[in-house]
Amino acid sequence: MNLEELMAFFGRNPMLSMALAGITAALIYTEFARLFRGYKSLRPAELTGLINRENALVVDLRPIADFDKGHIPGAKNVQMSQFDPENKQLAPAKSLPVVLVCKTGMTAGGAAQRLKKAGFEKVYVLDGGIGGWQQADLPLAKGRG
Template structure:
């Protein structure tokens, strides 16, 4: 397929071409924004490594009822409404990696930005939230642990 054939295809299938350009642009923008954010997204397997090798603090920002139903073993629950980077629980972990967890990953991203502004150096967000942990078929602890 040469460039002329590609142009002819695009001319015949304008809607498909627009969708393709839009999706490609969206993917590129998503990657650029990912590089510019002040924290690093991690997969569930990477969380396990951070916890086991580097004693990372895992902070679950979900409501307490959701936390009680199932959370990453060893994680601490902090309500987003009470989230404060100067909190005693968090301030003591300034030198440790901190992994933030929420339902989908968006709330944790906001909290991660606040931690970075407060001087935390190693801030991570579980990509996909607790759902990605479940999809990876990793264990959950129940109750207030």
Template sequence: MNDILHKLPEFIGNHAALAALFAILLVALIAMQIAELFGKTKELTPAGLTLLINRETPLLIDLSSIADFEKMHVPGAKHVAMSQFDPENKDLAKAKELPVVVMDKDGRGNSIKAAQRLVKAGFVKVHTLGGGVLAWHAAQLPVAKGNK
């Protein structure tokens, strides 16, 4: 171990670009973890969502395309097109104190934006489903089909 520490400055000197890239990636990873830790939204795994469903009655909002929603969705999820998603809607405003889980097909796009809009609108318990409905299905959890 001591030998590695003595050679580290030489390695960094010979591979400055690689060392700089490592430092940038490390800082970005730390920043993302801190943002998630102190963020107002929490990302749930499929197992975490199952626990939440069993312990509380969350509002499940699926922002997938209608075609993807009809193919498969988490049972009990309500489909809302992102173009029609409005946190200020009076029906949705009734759920400000309930846990709300926002999801989409793969967990990368609209769910994060929608969750941030919910937090700005005053919702207290906002979650996203990490990996989206595809992660739910990959975890071999039950899916519903059709538009209900």
């Protein structure tokens, strides 16, 4: 297919052309936003390595009932409604890696941005949240842990 045929296709299919342009713009925006958000996403296997190598603090932002049903071993539960970077469990960890966990990985992004603004050096979000952890067949602890 040459450029002339491609231009003819776009001319005959304006809706497809606009959809392609929109999807391309959305992908570019998403990738640039990811570069400048200040925190990184971790896969479950990367989290286990970070816990073992660098004594990462895992903060579970889910409601206490969900936390009690199953959480990453060693995680601390901090309710999103009470989330504060100066929290007594969080403040001492400013130089440690801090990994935020929620149900799907979406809520933790906002909390991660707050930690970065408060001066935390190494902030991560668990990709896929606790659901991603479970899909990787990694163990959960029960109770208040």
